[in-house]
Amino acid sequence: MSLNAAVSAVTDRVIERSRTGRKAYLDLIAREAETAVRRPNLGCANLAHAYAGTEEDRDAMKADRGMNIGIVSAYNDMLSAHAVYYRYPELMKLWAREVGATAQVAGGVPAMCDGVTQGYAGMELSLFSRDTIALSTAVALSHGTFEGAALLGICDKIVPGLLMGALRFGHLPMILVPGGPMPTGLPNKQKAAVREAFAEGKAGRDDLLDAEIAAYHSKGTCTFYGTANTNQMMMEVMGLHMPGAAFVNPGTKLRQELSRAAVHRLAAIGQRGEDYRPLGWCVDEKAIVNAAVGLLATGGSTNHLIHLPAIARAAGIVIDWEDMDRLSAAVPLIARVYPNGSADVNGFEAAGGMPYVIRELLSAGLLHRDILTVAGKDLSDYAQTAVIENDTLDWKPVGESGDETILRSAAAPFSPDGGMRILSGNLGRACIKVSAVERERWVIEAPARVFADQLEVQAAFKAGELERDVIVVVRFQGPKANGMPELHKLTPPLGVLQNRGFKVALVTDGRMSGASGKVPCAIHLSPEAIGGGAIGLIRDGDIIRLDAVAGRLDALVDPVEWAARQRAETPAPVQGMGRELFALFRQAADEAEKGASPILAGAGL
Ligand SMILES: O=C(O)[C@H](O)[C@@H](O)[C@H](O)[C@H](O)COP(=O)(O)O
Ligand code: SF4
Numbered sequence: 001m002s003l004n005a006a007v008s009a010v011t012d013r014v015i016e017r018s019r020t021g022r023k024a025y026l027d028l029i030a031r032e033a034e035t036a037v038r039r040p041n042l043g044c045a046n047l048a049h050a051y052a053g054t055e056e057d058r059d060a061m062k063a064d065r066g067m068n069i070g071i072v073s074a075y076n077d078m079l080s081a082h083a084v085y086y087r088y089p090e091l092m093k094l095w096a097r098e099v100g101a102t103a104q105v106a107g108g109v110p111a112m113c114d115g116v117t118q119g120y121a122g123m124e125l126s127l128f129s130r131d132t133i134a135l136s137t138a139v140a141l142s143h144g145t146f147e148g149a150a151l152l153g154i155c156d157k158i159v160p161g162l163l164m165g166a167l168r169f170g171h172l173p174m175i176l177v178p179g180g181p182m183p184t185g186l187p188n189k190q191k192a193a194v195r196e197a198f199a200e201g202k203a204g205r206d207d208l209l210d211a212e213i214a215a216y217h218s219k220g221t222c223t224f225y226g227t228a229n230t231n232q233m234m235m236e237v238m239g240l241h242m243p244g245a246a247f248v249n250p251g252t253k254l255r256q257e258l259s260r261a262a263v264h265r266l267a268a269i270g271q272r273g274e275d276y277r278p279l280g281w282c283v284d285e286k287a288i289v290n291a292a293v294g295l296l297a298t299g300g301s302t303n304h305l306i307h308l309p310a311i312a313r314a315a316g317i318v319i320d321w322e323d324m325d326r327l328s329a330a331v332p333l334i335a336r337v338y339p340n341g342s343a344d345v346n347g348f349e350a351a352g353g354m355p356y357v358i359r360e361l362l363s364a365g366l367l368h369r370d371i372l373t374v375a376g377k378d379l380s381d382y383a384q385t386a387v388i389e390n391d392t393l394d395w396k397p398v399g400e401s402g403d404e405t406i407l408r409s410a411a412a413p414f415s416p417d418g419g420m421r422i423l424s425g426n427l428g429r430a431c432i433k434v435s436a437v438e439r440e441r442w443v444i445e446a447p448a449r450v451f452a453d454q455l456e457v458q459a460a461f462k463a464g465e466l467e468r469d470v471i472v473v474v475r476f477q478g479p480k481a482n483g484m485p486e487l488h489k490l491t492p493p494l495g496v497l498q499n500r501g502f503k504v505a506l507v508t509d510g511r512m513s514g515a516s517g518k519v520p521c522a523i524h525l526s527p528e529a530i531g532g533g534a535i536g537l538i539r540d541g542d543i544i545r546l547d548a549v550a551g552r553l554d555a556l557v558d559p560v561e562w563a564a565r566q567r568a569e570t571p572a573p574v575q576g577m578g579r580e581l582f583a584l585f586r587q588a589a590d591e592a593e594k595g596a597s598p599i600l601a602g603a604g605l
Helices: 005-035 044-052 055-063 083-097 121-141 158-169 188-199 205-215 227-237 253-268 285-298 304-314 321-330 345-351 353-363 454-462 488-499 559-564 579-588 598-602
Strands: 068-073 102-108 148-152 174-176 384-389 392-397 420-425 428-433 443-451 470-474 504-508 521-526 543-547 552-555
Touching: 005 285, 005 321, 044 055, 055 083, 055 102, 068 083, 068 121, 068 253, 083 102, 083 148, 083 253, 102 121, 121 158, 121 304, 121 579, 121 598, 148 158, 148 253, 158 174, 158 227, 158 304, 174 253, 188 205, 188 488, 227 285, 227 304, 227 353, 253 384, 253 392, 285 304, 285 321, 285 353, 304 598, 321 420, 345 353, 353 384, 420 543, 443 454, 443 504, 454 470, 454 488, 470 488, 470 543, 488 504, 504 543, 579 598
Parallel strands: 068 102, 068 148, 148 174, 420 552, 443 470, 470 504, 504 521
Antiparallel strands: 384 392, 420 428, 428 521, 443 543, 543 552
């Protein structure tokens, strides 16, 4: 099957737009491959310091025959997804020795659990934790004593941050080592129902806590298809995992053998071997377009409309929302995983998972097959299911969908397009994911009720002030204002209003969670309020029209009056929960469509 025309055209746009930046990037990693600090040219004292902490491997390191692998780990106990990494470094050192290599923990990176901070002040650090992770990755790899790196990270900002930092060391081969989803607990829809009951006062706090703990009950990634699991999907279609590694549960033989194979594979793709596969060559324009196609075909998290441009920029590549919008029109929706359906990622994996998705999208000409992956000859090797047979890791071609309510073929999709839309109008440019919204709610026209803080929305809902058709506007939530928090806690109250038959939508310069669904939300509105965006002109009672069919977002206000409007006053900056420490990031962050990255903007990338 030849490449889909829209995918080919968007890829050409991206290549053309990135030509200068990509050349500068490839020149950088070529220089680094020759001149970067490496073990053979480090001083003896430097090497002694590097080896002092790993007595058992010192002789092998001194002999410098095999790759010294730098492990960059996002382990902590705050994210159920990352708690599984606790003993990975010990095991990875053993696995490295099996192939004549060595491994050291190069450094740790911070990881925020957005589920813990959701709705609270800590969420205002969430987006910038991504750039902090990128900086921490650079600090870890700056020791210069590694010929390859294993990146241990799974959740929302962690994979994007690891890649943004690691790509600046793109002369090194690297591999992402995922940990896998927790087993299924209380189904997501039942969890959401208890939340709505609680929001209506029909369920108590004890009922809600019991339900939440039944949903999030053990180590492993949460099982909704949010930003974390969308990360794993993207790593598969970019070929940065071992094939089929994305959604294998932790604590299983298969998970262990995939992690072991990742260490072995990494040791085989170094600069001194016969099969050099540096990260900077793997993450090229085709891989980035593959990630965008996978995002659309699976109904992935809207947060990747921000993270994917940032990852791409770190590799000298520019992808924008127009590219995504054009791809969305051509890429069918072939997966329905909560919030876009009832199933969770365990059901998705059982139905065929990423091998099925990749097989279907390749067969429809929607993915680039000819990309440099960390394993295999090309992306077609990722259309295979990892198995343990005769106690050995192996791969076999994936079959047909095991559940047509979860996974469908590209020829008979759930929807002919990917369900991500760009909205434009007199309010600016915004994104909306319609794959989780009922068709009759794609066009909402209603009076605005304006807020500058999500807690005010909750208070207004509790006071019964929103019992009507309403477009809730929450502004001063952009990167420069307060770090662009997710406003996912608004999903239950807005869902209750929607269930009561009201026409409801959210318009914000902030973000939503990948787990947000059902309520139409125009998010990432740019320019943001603090940057002079028109969202700052909206007043209570203005009629707002959100039209995801026509791709429009407008305030239906007399143009003369609109032009004469004064902007809302910017809220005073707040302190507490460390937010004041991120002032530099807020000042330097550029807009969401470019990735909202203070470090890339500051570096002129
Ligand atoms: O983008 C995402 O996927 C979210 O940030 C997710 O990682 C976060 O944890 C949600 O808050 C979880 O959903 P609940 O808050 O509904 O549990
Ligand atoms: S998916 Fe979200 S809630 Fe779950 S561990 Fe990761 S960051 Fe936390």
